[in-house]
Amino acid sequence: MSTISPAGTLKPILSPQAALRARIGWLCHLIRIAAVGWPAWNLGLLIWNWHWRDLAKITETLGRALNADLQGLSYAQLDSAFALALGLVAFQAAVSYCIWRLFGTFLQGRIFTVDAAIWMRRIGIAGLVAVLASVVARRVILFILTSHAHLPPSTVLSFGQPVVPFDLLQVMFCLFVIGLAQIFKTAAEMADDHAGIV
Amino acid sequence: MRTTSPVIVLYPVPAAQSALRARIGWVCHLLRIAAVLWSGWVLLSMILSWYLSDYVKLMENFGSALGTDLSGFSNAQVHVFFAGWLCLWPTSAAVAYCVWRLSETFLRERIFTVDAAVWMRRIGIAGLVSVLTSIVWRRVALFILTGHAHVPVTTLLLSSQPVTPPDLLAALFSLFPIALGHIFKTAAEIAADHARIV
Numbered sequence: 001m002s003t004i005s006p007a008g009t010l011k012p013i014l015s016p017q018a019a020l021r022a023r024i025g026w027l028c029h030l031i032r033i034a035a036v037g038w039p040a041w042n043l044g045l046l047i048w049n050w051h052w053r054d055l056a057k058i059t060e061t062l063g064r065a066l067n068a069d070l071q072g073l074s075y076a077q078l079d080s081a082f083a084l085a086l087g088l089v090a091f092q093a094a095v096s097y098c099i100w101r102l103f104g105t106f107l108q109g110r111i112f113t114v115d116a117a118i119w120m121r122r123i124g125i126a127g128l129v130a131v132l133a134s135v136v137a138r139r140v141i142l143f144i145l146t147s148h149a150h151l152p153p154s155t156v157l158s159f160g161q162p163v164v165p166f167d168l169l170q171v172m173f174c175l176f177v178i179g180l181a182q183i184f185k186t187a188a189e190m191a192d193d194h195a196g197i198v
Numbered sequence: 199m200r201t202t203s204p205v206i207v208l209y210p211v212p213a214a215q216s217a218l219r220a221r222i223g224w225v226c227h228l229l230r231i232a233a234v235l236w237s238g239w240v241l242l243s244m245i246l247s248w249y250l251s252d253y254v255k256l257m258e259n260f261g262s263a264l265g266t267d268l269s270g271f272s273n274a275q276v277h278v279f280f281a282g283w284l285c286l287w288p289t290s291a292a293v294a295y296c297v298w299r300l301s302e303t304f305l306r307e308r309i310f311t312v313d314a315a316v317w318m319r320r321i322g323i324a325g326l327v328s329v330l331t332s333i334v335w336r337r338v339a340l341f342i343l344t345g346h347a348h349v350p351v352t353t354l355l356l357s358s359q360p361v362t363p364p365d366l367l368a369a370l371f372s373l374f375p376i377a378l379g380h381i382f383k384t385a386a387e388i389a390a391d392h393a394r395i396v
Contacts, residue, residue, distance in 0.1 A: 020384040027377040034370040041363045064259065099370070103377075111381055165239045166364060172232040172297065173371045179225035180378060183309060186218045 021109050028103040035099035039092040046089065050082045062145060066159055072148050081141045088137050091130035098123040114188040120181035127174035131167050138162070219307045226301040233301075237294035241287050248280040257343070264357055266349050279342050286335055289328035296321040312386045318379035325372030329365055336360070 055073060063070035102119035110116060142156050253276045261268035300317035308314060340354045 020381065023384070024377050024380045027373060027380070031370060031373045031377060034366055034373065038363055038366050038370060041366060045363065061259075061262065064262070099374075106377075106381075112385070165236055165243060168232060168236045168239060169368070169371070172229065172236055173374070175225055175229045175232060176297070176375070179222050179229060179304070182222045182225065183218060183304075186221065187310075 018109075020111070021107070024106065028107050032100050032103050035096040035103075039089055039096050042092060043086075043089050046082065046085055050079075053078055053082075058145075066146065066151070066155070068146070068149055068151055068155070070146065070149050073145065074148065077144055077147065081144050084137050084141055084144070088130070088134055091126070091133050095123060095126045095130055098126055112184055112187045114185060117181045117185035117188055120177050120184060124174040124178035124181060127170060127177070131170045131174070135163055135167060216307060218309060219305065222304060226304050230298050230301045233294040233297040237287075237291050240290045244280070244284050244287060248277075248284070251276075260343060264344070264349070264353070266344065266347055266353075268344065268347050271343070271346055275342060275345060279339055282335065282339065282342065286328075286331055289324065289331055292324040293321060293328055296324055310382060310385045310389055312383060312390075315379045315381075315383035315386055318375040318382060322372045322374070322376030322379060325375075326369065329368045329372065332368075333361055333365055 053075075055075060055078065058078065059070045059073045062073075098119055102116060102123060105111075105113070105116045105119060139157065139162060142159060143153075146156055253271075253273060256276070257268045257271050296317055300314060300321060303309075303311065303314045303317055337355070337360060340357065344354060
């Protein structure tokens with residue numbers, strides 16, 4: 001049998017493709033639900049915490065953690081911090097949207113295709129941007145909440161770890177997806193080349 | 199775009215595999231470094247927290263968050279807490295090991311193979327186990343640290359969210375490689391079938 005025979009190759013493959021679609025269908029739906037649930041949950045928590053914000057308790061807790069007197073913290077400062085955190089949810093929503101679209105592509109049976117590869121790369125890039133934004137925003141929020149206390153910048157900058165292991169875990173996931181995107185893209189290009197020959 | 203492309207893609211083309219290997223090599227190396235760093239960092243954080251924490255301050259902050267007086271705790275309680283936390287590390291190390299092995303498989307140009315698929319699935323399963331144990335552990339830790347204070351069980355169980363958005367994100371990170379593991383496994387099976395026919 002010729003290796004490029006359309007009859008010999010395409011016919012037996014459609015069936016595994018359908019079987020694969022059936023096998024990963026539930027996982028794709030689950031991942032899409034989790035992808036939507038994650039930023040929605042963060043948004044819900046943010047709104048909840050903003051609505052029930054307790055200025056005195058936040059002042060006391062943050063002051064104790066920083067070992068500083070933060071009396072005089074204002075609602076305007078708190079609201080600015082919440083607004084910044086809200087901006088982070090937008091980055092998370094972008095990642096979720098890309099995940100939703102990727103698994104939508106899979107559910108349509110379009111697996112080793114250029115558009116699947118593009119959505120994967122977008123997940124990776126949006127994820128890396130989201131992690132970076134989150135690392136920066138955490139420090140900026142700290143500066144906002146302590147701006148009235150005139151703490152030395154070194155005290156604020158040295159508080160806690162600027163980057164935590166969970167950030168690195170997220171970076172690892174993004175790199176994993178970017179690597180797979182390259183594999184899927186090459187696979188799709190090879191498919192197109194081969195189809196051109198056929 | 200063709201939905202039947204997997205057929206052609208999966209046919210082993212050594213030159214293309216080498217080109218792909220060259221293109222994804224840097225991501226694979228980066229991924230391996232990130233995996234080792236992440237796992238090492240988690241371990242280091244645990245050990246440093248154990249040895250460098252001010253137990254009185256730690257319990258004071260914890261009591262404040264719970265709205266309970268936790269003075270009168272014993273050092274043994276805190277040691278049991280940190281020792282238990284340290285026992286979670288192997289689950290993180292397992293994830294890092296599977297990521298390392300998958301990257302190694304890719305670097306050996308064994309991309310659309312069953313072993314790559316198996317390592318992907320293992321990443322996902324290890325990740326899910328890690329998330330689950332961490333959720334359970336957080337509840338157990340509450341009971342350990344408040345054992346002396348006779349806090350009502352309902353207070354402890356309802357004191358904070360048992361599952362948090364980062365847990366959901368970690369579960370999403372785990373489901374992702376499981377789905378891709380299915381795809382790669384099917385791809386590898388199709389490739390093997392095709393090779394047999396040819």
